[in-house]
Amino acid sequence: MSRRLVTVRKVSDTQPIRGADRIETAVVDGWQCIVKKGDFHIGQLGVFFEIDSFLPGEDPRWAFLESNFINWNGQRGFRIKSQKMRGSVSQGLLIPLGDLPEVTGVLEELEGKHGREEAEKLVQGLSFEAALKVQKWEAMDNKTGGWNEISKAPMPAFIRKTDQERCQNLPHVFEEWKDETFQESTKMDGSSMTVYFVRNDSDKVQHLPEVDTAKQPTVVQSNGRFGVCSRNVDITEDYGDNGSQYWKVASNNQLAGKLSKLNRSLAVQGELCGATIQGNVEGFPVGFHDFFVFAVWDIDAQKYLAPQDTEALAKQLGLRHVPVVGYFPLREIATSVQGLLQRAEGVGLNKRKREGIVLKHVRGDFSFKAISNSYLLKHGE
Ligand code: AMP
Numbered sequence: 001m002s003r004r005l006v007t008v009r010k011v012s013d014t015q016p017i018r019g020a021d022r023i024e025t026a027v028v029d030g031w032q033c034i035v036k037k038g039d040f041h042i043g044q045l046g047v048f049f050e051i052d053s054f055l056p057g058e059d060p061r062w063a064f065l066e067s068n069f070i071n072w073n074g075q076r077g078f079r080i081k082s083q084k085m086r087g088s089v090s091q092g093l094l095i096p097l098g099d100l101p102e103v104t105g106v107l108e109e110l111e112g113k114h115g116r117e118e119a120e121k122l123v124q125g126l127s128f129e130a131a132l133k134v135q136k137w138e139a140m141d142n143k144t145g146g147w148n149e150i151s152k153a154p155m156p157a158f159i160r161k162t163d164q165e166r167c168q169n170l171p172h173v174f175e176e177w178k179d180e181t182f183q184e185s186t187k188m189d190g191s192s193m194t195v196y197f198v199r200n201d202s203d204k205v206q207h208l209p210e211v212d213t214a215k216q217p218t219v220v221q222s223n224g225r226f227g228v229c230s231r232n233v234d235i236t237e238d239y240g241d242n243g244s245q246y247w248k249v250a251s252n253n254q255l256a257g258k259l260s261k262l263n264r265s266l267a268v269q270g271e272l273c274g275a276t277i278q279g280n281v282e283g284f285p286v287g288f289h290d291f292f293v294f295a296v297w298d299i300d301a302q303k304y305l306a307p308q309d310t311e312a313l314a315k316q317l318g319l320r321h322v323p324v325v326g327y328f329p330l331r332e333i334a335t336s337v338q339g340l341l342q343r344a345e346g347v348g349l350n351k352r353k354r355e356g357i358v359l360k361h362v363r364g365d366f367s368f369k370a371i372s373n374s375y376l377l378k379h380g381e
């Protein structure tokens with residue numbers, strides 16, 4: 001499921017900001033946003049735009065943000081970031097429902113069918129990014145940013161994307177999962193990378209794009225197909241000649257040979273990090289690039305391996321793994337969104353301020369992230 005960026009949420013608290021008389025804070029789920037004083041009261045619904053929403057500049061309703069518009073992916077618009085105003089963190093944009101007919105229209109329609117109370121519940125389960133032409137802002141790697149020109153193939157649909165939900169959107173998780181054990185790992189800030197191997201006898205192999213083996217000699221192995229993907233794109237092998245690190249790092253780690261020898265239909269997912277990736281926030285030395293495994297997707301079973309099995313497999317394949325803090329019952333890690341955000345503050349592999357932490361349930365598929373607020377503010381995100 002792709003992340004819901006624009007949602008209707010209920011305000012659970014409002015607080016004045018010391019020294020400010022025109023603004024105050026409003027809380028929706030685990031998020032705190034700064035709003036115009038009096039715009040919201042407790043229990044009121046608002047339309048919440050999560051950080052990393054990209055608002056289209058041509059929509060006149062965003063004109064008030066125009067002085068901070070950016071160019072992104074060939075478009076002009078506003079990227080919602082974390083901000084600090086008068087000492088208070090503001091994350092996301094909260095707009096009164098009545099300002100957005102795209103939303104009130106849906107609510108009224110639901111109300112006609114189900115009554116007000118039920119309609120309010122239902123509308124909170126929907127997402128409005130499509131209706132409002134909001135996109136998820138993503139860093140564009142210079143080398144893979146224009147991915148349409150690199151490869152026409154998206155990452156194979158039978159591989160799960162590496163996105164993680166933010167803990168602020170899961171305020172009930174601390175009660176519901178408190179006795180369950182999670183792996184806590186460091187979130188590294190590079191680029192998502194997936195390498196896959198699909199056996200020739202797998203029914204999935206027919207869904208892979210055709211290859212020109214003269215240009216892509218490594219892709220066709222005797223017992224199956226090998227591929228290297230960024231977050232969204234199956235990258236063609238010859239694209240490596242352009243200086244893109246994905247295939248280079250895969251080749252330095254002899255991944256095609258290792259996965260073919262293992263002879264299992266798997267997608268190994270990790271973070272591509274190094275001197276030229278995403279501003280090298282982790283602080284790796286010049287020339288260093290590598291792949292730090294954080295998950296393994298079982299292509300035939302269509303589920304993730306348990307985190308312990310992922311660690312063992314990374315070791316067996318001679319690959320680095322993202323740092324693992326340990327395995328703990330959730331209640332020992334944190335009991336609230338605020339507590340988890342506190343715990344996310346810390347340092348990474350090379351002792352620089354880390355992006356955050358990722359919690360993965362010991363039995364596989366459920367996981368989520370906590371991003372350090374001080375990291376977001378420091379990097380202007
Ligand atoms: P974001 O970068 O905020 O979109 O968060 C999700 C991304 O975090 C995933 O797509 C991964 O590329 C990346 N990531 C970095 N470290 C980890 C980790 N330890 N576990 C899972 N994902 C990670």
Ligand code: MN
Nearest residue numbers: 188189190191
């Ligand atoms: Mn990232």
